[in-house]
Amino acid sequence: MEQSQLSALFNPKSIAIIGASPDDQKIGGRPLSYLQKYGYEGVIYPVNPKYEEMNGLTCYPDIKAVKAPIDLAIIAVPKAVVLQTLKKCIDQQVRSVIIFSAGFAEIDEEGEKLQDEISQLAKQNNVRVLGPNCLGMFNVGKGVYGTFSTIIEDEKPLKSNIGFVSQSGAFGSHVFTLARQHNIGFSYFVATGNECDVDVADCLEFLANDPDTDVIACYLEGTKVGDKLIRALKLARENGKPVIALKVGRTSVGMKAALSHTGSLVGADEVFDTVFRQYGVYRAETIEEFLDVTYAASKLPFPKGNRVAVFTVSGGVGILLADQLSANGMTLPETPKQVKEKLREILPIAGVQNPIDTTAQISYMPTLLEDFMHSVLSSGEYDSALVFLGFAGLKLDSLQDRISTLKTMQERFKDIPQIVVTINSQESRKMFSDAGICVIEDPSRAVTVSKALHYFANREEAVSEETLLPEKQDIFGPATLLTEYGSKKILKQFGVPITEEKLAKTAEEAIQFANEIGYPIVLKGMSPQILHKTEKGLVVLKLKDNEEVRSEFERLKAIIAETEGAEFEGVLVQEMLNQESVEMVVGSKKDPIFGQIVMVGMGGIYIELLKDVSMRKAPVSSREAAKMINELQASPILRSYRGKPPYDVAGLSSLISQFSHFIVTYEDMLSEIDLNPVMVFPQGQGIKVADGLMTLEKQVIHS
């Protein structure tokens, strides 16, 4: 339903332009001009009371005068009359609307209120609205130009299989122009503006379903609709479409700038990062990377593995490529012996070891490149090829030869992505483009592309994670912060292994429990108001007998009694863990955009100083949890390290998975949980949560 309205927006059969103008320098003139000159085949209804006819079309005084169904209305009128115009569109049963006009939420509170009204009208009447304050969109294949952008005024945009959504018009325009300079086109270009209704996730979902789009590029500043975004990303993955995202606001400085730019919620960047990786999105850091990777993904197959054959006219660049490929997880397997011999026969001075150096002889021996590439690639030992041709792109007289060879190779080795690197001129770019060859202008950028293709080839399969969430029960009391005792009691109900422990209200009880558990014993004073027990002196270890338990019980109780505002919950009598173990931390936090996030790290300074943490949007399977552990820099410590036994990674993985399901079940109630430390014992001996703290959402109302 929503999506069919979106197709009215992106692929309308009829378009009304409200505020149309015959002047193609005016905001209402440009879409009309583009639609007419770039071959839109649907019906256009210019609306402007000042004209009866416009550019050979009947012009209507008012949208109400159009007595025909309208798929899309473009609103190019002053802010003051936007709302009434929209209402007329709704009366007219227009299916979708683009609002160019600015002056809404991006300006002031009044604008925000007006925008909210638009948003509500749209939702109530099932009209999809793109904007306001937006550059609009275009659909190159169908000649739909719902935009006033000047980026397409000189030339008709090129068509390709790349759909591009941008949360910034200026950013989108820049990327479009850069792409145009490199002969790269798009299927769709959408700038989402203020996103009062249609948002970036809607557009991604549309492109994920669109048959003309194979690759999706997306510029993001933030989103309010985490779940919807994830749904769209999952859909793209299911449909085999790579998504490349450039998201800004990585640092606190950038985030501050993003806040002042968009005025909207930005969200923790590392959570975006996590979500991108989890759903197979490639995150580009720079504009060049964004465009290079998008372009390559739209042209080339994904490699079957990480084995790269490098062909180079410069030994030096060959070394550079070898360095950077291997630093990015690719390998350069040795040239097979027989192939080496063959290459030597062809050219004795060649560097026959991968990276393969054709030397400058490539200019004098017309078949050298083909002979070399054919010999090497037909060995079956390589999954992709990188061909560095120096400045061949500037030598137009010999370039055609080179391009013929490369085209032949591409046809002969269809499954092997082949990336060509050369400095180009405008002419040579077009020659490569016409030949369907992926050319990149810098070796290091080609390495990034190679890494990205490999990333897409290795994205997780879109497994349908049948999530078995525990049944939700009323397990939390009225407090917003649970003590170690309260937190662990709840976790225990869900099968999480915790230390053996009991809460004693009196010294007598404490002694009884200590004897049941067995000495030595740990005592911890519990008060919901005291977060940092150790600093308050509320933890005592290694108590050996009843006498010690009695006196320490009283001492702990007294400390709490003396602390202002602190209630005494009791004293926790806990087993003393003496086994060989590694201390890990498992935790959760609730991201305002994506919800419950599960984290794991090694205890102590690993998390604090070295930021050695791995996270995922919850829930995760045990298998995914094992991957999280593996991503930690310190993870070798959990394996057989320095002669120590391997630790129970399976137990830890299973805890993380269980825990992640728990936090999703109580998503709305939980704010943050910190299980610290989680003791991981040697393999087969499991794990135990030794301490933990749960913070609940304040607004939870208990039934």
Added chain:
Amino acid sequence: MEQSQLSALFNPKSIAIIGASPDDQKIGGRPLSYLQKYGYEGVIYPVNPKYEEMNGLTCYPDIKAVKAPIDLAIIAVPKAVVLQTLKKCIDQQVRSVIIFSAGFAEIDEEGEKLQDEISQLAKQNNVRVLGPNCLGMFNVGKGVYGTFSTIIEDEKPLKSNIGFVSQSGAFGSHVFTLARQHNIGFSYFVATGNECDVDVADCLEFLANDPDTDVIACYLEGTKVGDKLIRALKLARENGKPVIALKVGRTSVGMKAALSHTGSLVGADEVFDTVFRQYGVYRAETIEEFLDVTYAASKLPFPKGNRVAVFTVSGGVGILLADQLSANGMTLPETPKQVKEKLREILPIAGVQNPIDTTAQISYMPTLLEDFMHSVLSSGEYDSALVFLGFAGLKLDSLQDRISTLKTMQERFKDIPQIVVTINSQESRKMFSDAGICVIEDPSRAVTVSKALHYFANREEAVSEETLLPEKQDIFGPATLLTEYGSKKILKQFGVPITEEKLAKTAEEAIQFANEIGYPIVLKGMSPQILHKTEKGLVVLKLKDNEEVRSEFERLKAIIAETEGAEFEGVLVQEMLNQESVEMVVGSKKDPIFGQIVMVGMGGIYIELLKDVSMRKAPVSSREAAKMINELQASPILRSYRGKPPYDVAGLSSLISQFSHFIVTYEDMLSEIDLNPVMVFPQGQGIKVADGLMTLEKQVIHS
């Protein structure tokens, strides 16, 4: 002396071309053609027995026929006659020679021998030889073209203040061509080929002294002359010339490729990295970065601090820039309040907070950019400016306005480096270039440039490190590996604090020493053949009385006795350290190229798993050592971390400095030293080396 010969090579008053040809497609024809068409003002002597006249010049049958002093002879003859040609040059007292011919060390052993002969002849006769197997050099200012490269056949190279040395001809050609495309010229271009005499360090030294060169760019694969390279880098720094290096062979894969390419010693990459940082060289990772940084350094002043003002036509790119600048150590201070108000007056819809968003209005308000830049930069709150203009470079009609503004700003704020970012065409590049404006084509690349300028501004001053090395004594015995006892005894002589300890040969002695030192005590069995004491069970801690010392002494002695080939040196009786401390590791290794390198890291997995190590070429001052410590990721642990006291960083710094002087003094004898652990006590309480191992060079012959 050597350098004056180099000036004969780089700036010759007379040039003989042996193997000269009137055909400018021949290897011996090109230099003649270039010299003539690009305005060489010295004397040219073509040498070729087949001609009496060549291109209007007298041609000589033999170099001996030239009866005049020759500064430079270019040898462009077949390999077989190179040696005899060189000998004739020597007889003729030619001062320098370039050998284009290939087929020497890069091919086979025979070639290597021939090359060695050339090398010896050069040194014996004080003739400087560039090559063989080299593309040659050119000096644009003086029109000296000692090259057969085709990269300059179409156009005369542009002149600038950038000197460029490349160890690879093909790499150099590629960079030259890319630079040419961006209107970037050079003072000198040198490809060093096989470096049989003139090497990359010679060229750097020449450029460091050359008045026409302000910036030095260098492509490196390796060097055999570490000290000479360091000397040249120091000289460049003293003369205030930034050096930008692109060194390949960073990874083991790349290093292998480099070995097979150059056939020469490559050296540990992290040591190159260390040396570069230590001597203020900027290391570029990619070709684009190499050229961008070199070019910017040749055009712009260095900023006085890290405060950047960003002007942008796209809010999105502004955020991207804010992210990347801050991730690279730059700050974006808030726009001062009064300036904000002024900007708002000029353009109410502008984003007045830094990054400052001019919006697309910049196209409609001719003075907007100037008004904004002037207001912001004259506040004195910014050290550099970054101006993102989107695709203004493709809009030639309005570009001239933009360029005038930028030129005015550059003149008005001479001390503030201003980097402009826009997509360019060939035409706009030239316009920026003619106006003397530094333009970069991608925002992220501009950030890298900004970081690099800041790096150069903050290079260490070229302090004359008056190194006080300890007097060299004969302190090592005949062994190549010293035990903990032997190693620490030597260090102690040089004032390094070590644990209190004595070597006992008998149990009685051990008991006596234990009582002198005081219980509890540590015993360690010493044998030069047993490296890993702990694994062999040769370390016992916390011995409490004479009885324990006696029995443990015997047990340790027995373990050594039972180990095949192990000599018993004694049992080390050592104080038991119980003080609060942090365990660090200090060590040295001898790099084959740069000599003694000193290292520091935190003990345990920090070094092993996390590779958290800091190193320098030795010796270092205490101040430099403190910086090394600060560079460690784990260094906060040494400061007041988690309520613990700060540790004795001053003591550790002083140890590192002392130790670094020690290893330099015994440079030739020492192979590797590992002081592990070094116990660092709370501030004011010093440090102690608790264990250590010294490996000596095998070839040391003792007097």
